Amino acid sequence: MADATYTRPFSERYSHWILLSPALLILFVAAFGPLFIVLIYSFLTAGDYGGVVWSFSTDAWFNVFAERDMFDDTLGFADAHLAIFWRSFRLAAVTTVVALIFGFPTAYFIATRPPKQRNLWMLLIMVPFWTNLLIRTFAIMELIRNEGVVNSLLMAMGVINEPIQMLYTDFAIMIGMLYVYLPLMVLPIYASLERFDFALVEAAYDLYANRLRVLWRVILPVTKPGIIAGSILVMIPALGAYVTPRVLGGGKRMMLGNLIELQFGQGRNWPLGAALAIVLLIIVTASMIYYVRAAGKEGAGHG
Amino acid sequence: MIEIDGVSKVFGSGVQAFTALDNVSVTIRENEFFTLLGPSGCGKTTLLRTIAGFNAPTNGAVRLDGQDLVSLPPYKRPVNTVFQNYALFPHMTVAENIGFGLEMLNRPKAEISSTVDQMLDLVQMTAMAGRRTSEISGGQQQRVALARALAPRPKVLLLDEPLSALDYKLRKGMQVELKRLQNETGITFVFVTHDQEEALSMSDRIAVMNHAQILQVGSPHEIYEHPSERFVAEFIGETNFLIGTVTQADETQGSVALDAGGNIVARLPQGEGGMGQVTVAVRPEQATFCAPDSGEATVSGTVSNVVYLGTDTHFHLTLDDGNPFALRLQNTPDNSVQQKVGDRIGIAIAPGVAQVLKD
Ligand SMILES: Nc1ncnc2c1ncn2[C@@H]1O[C@H](COP(=O)(O)OP(=O)(O)OP(=O)(O)O)[C@@H](O)[C@H]1O
Ligand SMILES: [Mg+2]
Numbered sequence: 001m002a003d004a005t006y007t008r009p010f011s012e013r014y015s016h017w018i019l020l021s022p023a024l025l026i027l028f029v030a031a032f033g034p035l036f037i038v039l040i041y042s043f044l045t046a047g048d049y050g051g052v053v054w055s056f057s058t059d060a061w062f063n064v065f066a067e068r069d070m071f072d073d074t075l076g077f078a079d080a081h082l083a084i085f086w087r088s089f090r091l092a093a094v095t096t097v098v099a100l101i102f103g104f105p106t107a108y109f110i111a112t113r114p115p116k117q118r119n120l121w122m123l124l125i126m127v128p129f130w131t132n133l134l135i136r137t138f139a140i141m142e143l144i145r146n147e148g149v150v151n152s153l154l155m156a157m158g159v160i161n162e163p164i165q166m167l168y169t170d171f172a173i174m175i176g177m178l179y180v181y182l183p184l185m186v187l188p189i190y191a192s193l194e195r196f197d198f199a200l201v202e203a204a205y206d207l208y209a210n211r212l213r214v215l216w217r218v219i220l221p222v223t224k225p226g227i228i229a230g231s232i233l234v235m236i237p238a239l240g241a242y243v244t245p246r247v248l249g250g251g252k253r254m255m256l257g258n259l260i261e262l263q264f265g266q267g268r269n270w271p272l273g274a275a276l277a278i279v280l281l282i283i284v285t286a287s288m289i290y291y292v293r294a295a296g297k298e299g300a301g302h303g
Numbered sequence: 304m305i306e307i308d309g310v311s312k313v314f315g316s317g318v319q320a321f322t323a324l325d326n327v328s329v330t331i332r333e334n335e336f337f338t339l340l341g342p343s344g345c346g347k348t349t350l351l352r353t354i355a356g357f358n359a360p361t362n363g364a365v366r367l368d369g370q371d372l373v374s375l376p377p378y379k380r381p382v383n384t385v386f387q388n389y390a391l392f393p394h395m396t397v398a399e400n401i402g403f404g405l406e407m408l409n410r411p412k413a414e415i416s417s418t419v420d421q422m423l424d425l426v427q428m429t430a431m432a433g434r435r436t437s438e439i440s441g442g443q444q445q446r447v448a449l450a451r452a453l454a455p456r457p458k459v460l461l462l463d464e465p466l467s468a469l470d471y472k473l474r475k476g477m478q479v480e481l482k483r484l485q486n487e488t489g490i491t492f493v494f495v496t497h498d499q500e501e502a503l504s505m506s507d508r509i510a511v512m513n514h515a516q517i518l519q520v521g522s523p524h525e526i527y528e529h530p531s532e533r534f535v536a537e538f539i540g541e542t543n544f545l546i547g548t549v550t551q552a553d554e555t556q557g558s559v560a561l562d563a564g565g566n567i568v569a570r571l572p573q574g575e576g577g578m579g580q581v582t583v584a585v586r587p588e589q590a591t592f593c594a595p596d597s598g599e600a601t602v603s604g605t606v607s608n609v610v611y612l613g614t615d616t617h618f619h620l621t622l623d624d625g626n627p628f629a630l631r632l633q634n635t636p637d638n639s640v641q642q643k644v645g646d647r648i649g650i651a652i653a654p655g656v657a658q659v660l661k662d
Contacts, residue, residue: 199386199388199390200390200392202377202386203384203391203392204392204407205356205357205376206355206357206382206383206452207378207403207404207452208407208455209378210376213407218392222393222394
């Protein structure tokens with residue numbers, strides 16, 4: 001606020017911008033350059049063997065939402081695409097919520113250990129991160145496939161007679177993403193809980209709040225920044241997930257990431273792939289803005 | 304009325320076991336300003352937390368107006384705490400903090416807002432009702448913590464060194480304000496401090512604690528003038544200790560032949576009319592000068608240092624047996640200090656003023 005009354009001399013005001021400009025330029029080009037290329041590609045014509053032909057076309061954007069029937073040439077909604085958008089969004093959202101449900105108590109547990117133990121617990125949370133994503137995903141597959149560990153155990157115990165089909169379902173994708181992204185939820189929540197002053201819990205107990213109300217009225221609101229950060233960190237990669245749905249969804253249950261990859265590979269329709277990538281970007285951005293707004297509003301609401 | 308009945312608290316177990324409260328019993332009266340005074344680590348906070356319900360006593364009972372408290376969780380006790388570090392809710396405004404307790408008690412909205420206004424007024428924070436607690440000063444936070452604890456009108460208010468973070472002037476102001484609040488609200492205050500001056504000036508009664516035990520309970524006057532044991536006498540104010548032997552005793556007083564020469568008639572500790580060697584406590588202002596080795600003089604010695612302190616003058620003396628003795632004389636416009644370093648003087652102690660300690 002001191003700036004309001006104190007006007008810095010010209011050199012001081014602008015010199016740091018001049019000094020920063022090379023770095024800013026690189027950042028700008030690196031951040032927006034590829035995006036810009038993708039945007040341009042989405043308005044070009046697909047080449048016969050992949051790539052693009054440099055002639056303007058809105059076919060790609062048209063095809064994102066609609067499709068022309070092969071036989072009678074009538075227009076219809078691109079049901080397949082919409083189903084994939086919806087599945088991507090739904091799976092990412094469910095994964096985020098479930099990650100929060102598991103992640104918060106985990107972070108709380110760790111944050112309430114004696115300080116010396118905490119690092120050990122955090123290490124255990126981080127260990128899966130050191131393993132390749134593909135290997136972790138195949139490990140999940142090994143657990144849930146029909147002849148896998150879970151089904152074998154249940155059958156051996158006589159709980160079920162036939163294996164439960166878990167692999168190649170949305171559930172499998174959700175479990176896979178949950179396993180992969182859970183640490184991203186735990187980490188920021190832990191960071192905010194570690195800074196949390198537990199004297200506030202005592203103060204709330206003292207002021208007639210029972211356990212549930214202490215959680216709702218004190219712990220959750222105060223650690224909200226960590227919860228928001230964790231949710232964003234899980235939601236964004238989950239929306240664009242590629243490996244997990246590919247391995248655990250068995251190719252049939254595609255998510256947006258797979259659909260985009262398909263256009264650049266077998267589909268040989270780069271402009272459509274580019275348009276879909278931009279749709280993904282818009283979904284991610286819109287979800288985040290909505291989420292942050294909603295969370296912020298709720299915080300300011302009571303009183 | 305809070306009855307603390309044989310309460311012990313042991314933290315940890317086995318070799319790690321630490322006794323923070325050792326069979327403590329005390330009764331705190333209704334509408335009393337009761338102070339727990341003692342050095343760091345003596346168990347003051349532990350006792351307060353036992354009343355609030357944050358730690359369960361290992362042994363003993365805590366009762367409020369005859370009702371057992373130990374089985375109740377903190378949120379069901381009509382007891383509120385002003386925490387040492389305030390523990391205000393950072394995500395709420397000043398007004399929301401103050402209203403929190405009433406809200407948790409599911410009081411109607413209208414009642415909450417009128418009580419909050421009243422409390423804001425009481426602690427003179429109305430102008431800052433809408434601020435976040437991070438946007439107000441330490442002294443203001445302290446007042447909000449006080450208002451928050453008072454708003455639900457508890458039967459008992461526990462205050463854990465609430466003034467320790469404040470500067471001298473604010474502290475003096477808050478002492479007066481706290482005392483006023485206690486009178487106005489009629490709530491029983493249990494106040495923790497390790498500042499003896501604060502304890503003496505504010506309390507109806509003081510409990511002096513050391514090593515997990517309560518050593519003496521009494522009015523500030525009783526505690527200061529008639530400390531029951533050496534620790535209490537040393538902890539509060541300055542004291543001279545004279546060793547001697549009781550030669551004759553009745554119910555309350557006894558005659559003590561001092562090792563430094565001379566006799567003194569001193570109060571005996573309650574219930575301990577025993578003979579034998581004792582320690583007599585004499586406050587520096589309980590003694591006066593007289594002619595050395597006269598009939599008036601209890602003991603005699605020489606002046607080793609004179610310190611002028613404005614309102615009074617402090618003399619450091621060396622008794623004939625070599626022990627030090629501190630004496631304080633109040634300065635008045637017409638008495639000028641005549642005793643100089645090296646002078647031989649007599650020390651007179653009026654009968655029945657000094658206190659024989661139990662130990
Ligand atoms: N949770 C605990 N576990 C183990 N020891 C404890 C625990 N809480 C307190 N103690 C010990 O009990 C003793 C009394 O602590 P307490 O906090 O009651 O002291 P205090 O009189 O309030 O001191 P201060 O004036 O420094 O606040 C201390 O020696 C402390 O180390
Ligand atoms: Mg303490």
